[in-house]
Amino acid sequence: MNSMNRYRIFLSGLVACMICADAAADESKSGLSWEDLCKTTVCRATGHDGVMEVRISARGDRVAMTVQTGTDSEIHLHSLEDETSGHLAEGHSPYWFADGQSIVYIHDSDLWRIQPGSDEPTRLTDDDHDVRAPRPSPDGEEIAFYSSRSGYQDIWLVGRDGNAGPRQLTRSSMSVDEPRFVHAWSPDGSQIAYFSNQAEYFHDDLWAVEVNSGEMRQLSNTFMGRSEPAWSPDGKTIAVYGSDKSGFWYGDLADLYLVDLDSEEERAVEMSVHAMDIDRVVWSADGDSLVFPVHERGEIELWRVPASGGVATRMTHEGGVIHGFDGNGDAFVMARSTAARGREADYLDGAGGPLRQLGELATQWSGLTEPEEISYRSFDGHFIQGFLVKPPDFDPSRSYPSLVQVHGGGTNSYYNGLNLVEQRLARSGYVVLAVNYRGGSGFGRAFQDMAVEDWAGDQALDAAAAADFIRSRPWSDGKVGIYGYSYGGIISLAAVTRAPEAFDAAVPMGGIYDFADAWETADRLGRLFTREGHGGSPEEQPEVYARSDSVARIEQVRTPILIMHGQADERAPYRQYGLVVEALEEHDKTFESHSYPDEPHQFRDLENRVDMYQRLEAWMDRWLKEQ
Numbered sequence: 001m002n003s004m005n006r007y008r009i010f011l012s013g014l015v016a017c018m019i020c021a022d023a024a025a026d027e028s029k030s031g032l033s034w035e036d037l038c039k040t041t042v043c044r045a046t047g048h049d050g051v052m053e054v055r056i057s058a059r060g061d062r063v064a065m066t067v068q069t070g071t072d073s074e075i076h077l078h079s080l081e082d083e084t085s086g087h088l089a090e091g092h093s094p095y096w097f098a099d100g101q102s103i104v105y106i107h108d109s110d111l112w113r114i115q116p117g118s119d120e121p122t123r124l125t126d127d128d129h130d131v132r133a134p135r136p137s138p139d140g141e142e143i144a145f146y147s148s149r150s151g152y153q154d155i156w157l158v159g160r161d162g163n164a165g166p167r168q169l170t171r172s173s174m175s176v177d178e179p180r181f182v183h184a185w186s187p188d189g190s191q192i193a194y195f196s197n198q199a200e201y202f203h204d205d206l207w208a209v210e211v212n213s214g215e216m217r218q219l220s221n222t223f224m225g226r227s228e229p230a231w232s233p234d235g236k237t238i239a240v241y242g243s244d245k246s247g248f249w250y251g252d253l254a255d256l257y258l259v260d261l262d263s264e265e266e267r268a269v270e271m272s273v274h275a276m277d278i279d280r281v282v283w284s285a286d287g288d289s290l291v292f293p294v295h296e297r298g299e300i301e302l303w304r305v306p307a308s309g310g311v312a313t314r315m316t317h318e319g320g321v322i323h324g325f326d327g328n329g330d331a332f333v334m335a336r337s338t339a340a341r342g343r344e345a346d347y348l349d350g351a352g353g354p355l356r357q358l359g360e361l362a363t364q365w366s367g368l369t370e371p372e373e374i375s376y377r378s379f380d381g382h383f384i385q386g387f388l389v390k391p392p393d394f395d396p397s398r399s400y401p402s403l404v405q406v407h408g409g410g411t412n413s414y415y416n417g418l419n420l421v422e423q424r425l426a427r428s429g430y431v432v433l434a435v436n437y438r439g440g441s442g443f444g445r446a447f448q449d450m451a452v453e454d455w456a457g458d459q460a461l462d463a464a465a466a467a468d469f470i471r472s473r474p475w476s477d478g479k480v481g482i483y484g485y486s487y488g489g490i491i492s493l494a495a496v497t498r499a500p501e502a503f504d505a506a507v508p509m510g511g512i513y514d515f516a517d518a519w520e521t522a523d524r525l526g527r528l529f530t531r532e533g534h535g536g537s538p539e540e541q542p543e544v545y546a547r548s549d550s551v552a553r554i555e556q557v558r559t560p561i562l563i564m565h566g567q568a569d570e571r572a573p574y575r576q577y578g579l580v581v582e583a584l585e586e587h588d589k590t591f592e593s594h595s596y597p598d599e600p601h602q603f604r605d606l607e608n609r610v611d612m613y614q615r616l617e618a619w620m621d622r623w624l625k626e627q
Contacts, residue, residue, distance in 0.1 A: 034424070034614050050343030050362025052092070053324045054333040057100040062116065063333050064094040064103050065345050067361050071606075075105055077116055078345065078358045080331075085359045089114050089121055097136045102160075104134045104143050111145060111158060124162035133182045136160070137211075138189040144169070146183065148176045155183055155194060155209065170209050170216060172198060177523040177570065182228035184280065186235050193219070193229035193238050202528050206240055206259060219259050220266050224249050228280035232307075233287045236261055239307075241277035241292075244268070248452050249532040251411035252276055252295055252441030258307065270309035274445070276300055278324055283307075285329035291315070293322050295442045297385060298373070298416040302332065302348065316348060318355050321417035333358070337417035340368050367392055368423055371416060371434075376469035379461045382438065382450075386466060387414060389422045389432040399477035401624035402470045404503070405434040406463050406495075408486030410455065410533065411448060413440040421613070428617060429625075433470060437462035437491065453535045455515070455548040456494035463491055464499035479624040481505035483616055486572060486601065490550075493580065496561065497553035505623035507616045509564045510601060512572045513580050514552070516545040521573040554583035561591040562619040564612055566599030592619070 052066040052073070063078045073092035078085040088094075091107030104113050104124070111131050114121035125131060129149035136143050142157045147166070149156070153174035158165035173196040174181060181204070183194040189211065196207045199218055206220040206229060223242035230239045238261070241254035254277045256269040269290070275281070276293040278300070283290060287307065294303045294314070300322040305312040316322075320338035327333070330350040337343045342362025346355040371387040378384050391400065403425060407414040414434045422432045436442065437459045439451025451459055467480040482503045484492045489511025496506045512518045515530050516538040522530065531537060534544045546552070561584065565577035577595055584591045594615060596608045603609045 034610050034617070050337070051335045051345045052343065053094075054326050054335050054345050055094055055096055056326050056328055056331060056333050057096045058098055058328055059100050060328050060331045062100070063345060063347070063358060064088070064096060065333075065335070065358075065361075066092040066094060068343075075103070076359075076361065080347065080358075083358075088116065093132070093134060095134055095136060097140045097160075098138050099140060102136075102140070104136055106131055106134065111143060111162075113143075113160065113162075122161060124158050124160075125166060126162075132179060135183060135185060135192075137185055138187060142211075144183060144185065144192055146179065146181075148179070152176055153178055153181070155192060157211075169211065169214060170194065170196070170207075171214075173207070173216075175524045178525060180525070181226070182280070184229045184231055184238075186231050187233065188235055193231065195225050195229075197524075201524075202531060203245070206238065208261075219261070219264070220257070222246075222266055223255070223257050223268075225257070226254065227277045230280040230283060232283055233285065237287075237307075239281040239283065239290055241275055241281065242268075248449065249528070250274075250441070250445075250448055251409055252413065253411075253445065253448060256281060256290060256292060256305070269305060269307070271305045271312040273303060273312050275303075276322075276441075278322060279326065282325075282327040282332070283329065291327055291332065293325065295413065295415075297442050298387065298413060298436065300415070302334070315352065316355060318346075319416070321415045323417075337362075339371050339416055339418060340365070342418050365418075365423075367427075368418075369394075369426060371419075371422075373416070374433075376466060378438075378465040380458070384438070384462050384465070385436040385443070387416060387419075387422075387434045389419075389426045389434070391426050391429055391431070394431075394475075396475050398475065400429065400431045400475055401477055401479040401481070401620075402431040402433065402467075403620060403624075404463055404466045404470070404480060404482045405432055406437065406482065406484035406488040406491040407434065407440070408484065408488045409440075410451070410459075410487040410490070410529070411439060411441060412487075413442045425617065425620075428621075430620070431470070431475065433466055435463060435466045452533070453541070453544045455533045456490055456550060457498070457547050460491055460494035460498045463495040464502035467499075467502040479504050479627070481507070481620045481624050483507040483509070483620075484511075485509040486511060489572070493550045493561070493563075494548075496557050496559040497550045498556075500556050500558040503559045504627070505562075505620055506559045507562045507564070507619055508580075509612065509616075510566065510569060510572050511576065513550045513576050515548050516542075517551075517579065518573055518576060519545075521570075521575055523570040526571045526573070551579050551583050554580070554589065555587045557584070557587070557589050560619075560623050561589065562615060563591065563593050564615065565595050566601065566603060567595050567597050568600045571601035 049068045055064045067074045067076045075088045075094045077088045091105040094103045094105040111124040112121045132146040134145045152172045155170045156166040181195040191208045204224045206225045209216045225240045225242045238259045242257045253274040259266045276295040278293045302315040323335045325334035332348040345358040375383040489508035492508035538545045581593045
């Protein structure tokens, strides 16, 4: 899967690991039940079914795509010449060989190769180890892939027929709990560019390894890189997304960096916008320009900028969310959703024009309500963006209970794609306001900087201000709840501890509530995220960690709380759940708690996911509808 979909910094909120359904599922009077919605759930960071990733062939005549159909992943092939589509194989993560005659992909945790039109794939690996991000060499003789079989995230090589290898290429390149990076072959096949923290535990530097000798060398020092390196057509420069190490490590707002292999110069491309780190940067065929996604106010579009820097111009104007994209310099394809359409593959001609949808592969939904984009005034005068989702039969003369959704990721945002959780709750009679509190992407650097070293502080007050705004509306019955997962869980508890009168019910899920304690127990990405947000370790920044501590403020809670967590969570350590439960018991607060054995930060078991959201809705009904 592409890096955005699989490894975004913390989950992008409650929507991030959610639901899809059969279009023929039965409806109840409040809308589709959680059971119906989750019959075909993909309990990953995909949000729903449909096209998960897209890869265009070098000739630009065919597109390979991963299609999620319920719990299964399939690879489909679409011909751009005759607009025909068809199933190719079971699996995911397809990648074209340079000659366009074969595709490598993953199925049953092994690598396979298949020729379009064939029904006899060749198995390249056959073991119990994990495989990820297969990339064929330019000459097609070897496939490089990531695996943690060495105890680290390292690059391994296997022959095109599986009869040579796997052999280990890199050594200790990245922590085993960091499977969010992708590697890339140089055009001549002599080197592979990748990211490593070998030089410094908390630094994600760009490195290159010589394929023949295994010699590794560090290419960058000044920025934190992410996603997938992109070699220029002449092999002299590598383009990557990154953030300056001297500043804040932003999520979803990256600079484009160019690293010159000869001079070893590394520089940020000067332009007026910041990139969204989805897949890799795509070079034009002549190497003169770069194509990349940009996130603005909850929507993601494609942009272009000269490689030398300058004026960046927008290529698409369709709205919605690009989840992944690919291009060959002359044409581009993208996996994209909108508020009313699931993930489909869209095509853009390199000369411009409208997008063209390639087939119809996602569940077709009826009766969805178009979110209303609004802004509301927060406690300090700043205006915060929100997406208002109303019940399908909304009547402004009636009064409704309401919910505030706070997204995950912290430095990410709530995206205006297909958000089925909010649609489901709206069908149940709630007005849902999903807010993009300060610190998130899509509103410029200054807006993100407002939360630096102030996590869970003013962000929580932005959420509380949303409750005040709702109560000022004529359709509000005065009852408002708050919910969120991951960083959304963080803000949910932070809000009821810092604004005790703002909410009538709260459901924090999978969050961190005492960052100083989590610093000792979280995985590398969790610790890196915590360190950057607080400006250092707890020893270095004790006052900043004290400000973000919600456990220490439990005594102030007046809101009934339902807290839920996975017991195998290492990103937001399960111990965080225990600390909150203990504090709620100590101060005799109204609460319920539920945890799920063996569940990591991204829940894997469908029944557990269903149970979590059934409990969420039942808790809101109890305190917002039955009081």
